[in-house]
Amino acid sequence: MRLFVSVLCCCLLLAACSVTVDESDITQEEYEKSLGTSNVPLPIDDALYIEQVKRESIVDKLSEIFQLDWLSRKEIDAKDIEYIALGDSLTDGVGDEYKRQGFTERLIERLEKWPAIASVTLDNRGKRGRRSEQLLALLEKGHYDKELATANLVTITMGGNDVMKVVKTDIFSLKKEMFDEEKVNFKNNYEQIIKRIRAKNTEAPLILIGFYNPFSIVVDEITPFEEIIVEWNNEIIQLAEEDGNACFVPVMDLFHTNEDLVYHTDFFHPNSRGYERMTERIVSAMTACGIEEMTDGLIGFEE
Structure with a gap:
């Protein structure tokens, strides 16, 4: 508009x-x-x-x-912004055959079209296999203090490996109670992650990206994993609401099937098409959250 x-x-x-x-x-x-x-x-x-x-x-x-x-359609005082991406393999971009760091570089392309943004510097700290307690430990040691203090935007992907931690304990004797117990730990870790970030930066929007059930393409019918993933995502939604300057991005429905060929050949991570869809969902969610108002016009997307 x-x-x-x-x-x-x-x-x-x-x-x-x-x-x-x-x-x-x-x-x-x-x-x-x-x-x-x-x-x-x-x-x-x-x-x-x-x-x-x-x-x-x-x-x-x-x-x-x-x-x-007017020639570049950039505001005269357009700013260079800093974007730090924290999380697991989804942030790292595992499965992206074009090696564009998954959704992160694609998101930058969309951000740099905004007149108030001159350029975006990406600091991608995603790592395959990372769990919530591992990210929290890094934050507690001050690994990202400097980067977080100057960041204008922070995204987080977390949860998939926490679920897989339970699966790997005893895949043949899984009970929902086991996931419920770990969910408590996951929420506590995620809550502390946000507190650590806010201790260094109170203003940057936090984009909390949900996760999906990677077993949905293996089994056609509804499994207990669907309910588990929904419940864990709900915990992230609650944390986003409590923060007040955060936005939750649901992606579970994007990877429910592989009809649109959104999975990498490992049938676990997205491929480039999957990351494109994730990016579109992130942009849509950020817009719906009022990212322009949230940042006083600094961040937004062209309509």
């Missing part, structure tokens, strides 16, 4: 400038006087030069009024 209004105002201003620029900028008579001649047609090159000056004058007027570099 912001971009639409700017373009509409631009069209109206251009219509007005078509009259005022001719009166205030270089005219044929003024140009001839500057050459010391009269009644002499402008050379083609000189005429083109004057037209260029007029166009540049319009651009200057637009830039002054809208505070935009």
Whole structure:
């Protein structure tokens, strides 16, 4: 909407400038006087030069009024922002055959189209197999203190490996109670992760990305894992709501089947198409959360 209004105002201003620029900028008579001649047609090159000056004058007027570099459509005071991505293999981009770090680089492409953002610097700290207690331990040791303090945006993917930790304990004797017990630990760890981040940065939006059931493409019918994943994601939703400056991104439905070929050949991680869909969902969720208002216009997405 912001971009639409700017373009509409631009069209109206251009219509007005078509009259005022001719009166205030270089005219044929003024140009001839500057050459010391009269009644002499402008050379083609000189005429083109004057037209260029007029166009540049319009651009200057637009830039002054809208505070935009109209040629690049960037705000004059557009900022370089810092984005730190924390989490597991989904943040690391495992399975992305194009080696674009999963959703993170794709998200940057969308962010850099926003007029208030000059560029985005990515610090991707995702690691395959990472669990919540491991990320918490790193934060407690101050591994990311400096990066978090200056970050304008933080994303987190966490939970899949915590579930797999239970699965690997005894895959043939699994009971839901085992997942319920671990869920308590997971929530406590995630809560402390957020507190550690907020101790270093109170303003940066936290984008908490949910996780999916990787066994859904192996078994066609509904399994107890569906309920387990939903419950664990609900814990993340609650934490996002409690923070007040966080946004939850649901992705479970994106990987319920492989009909759209969203899985990597390991049938566990997304492929490039899967990460594209994740990116679109992240953008949609951030927009729905009011990311533009949340950041006073610094972060947003073109409509």
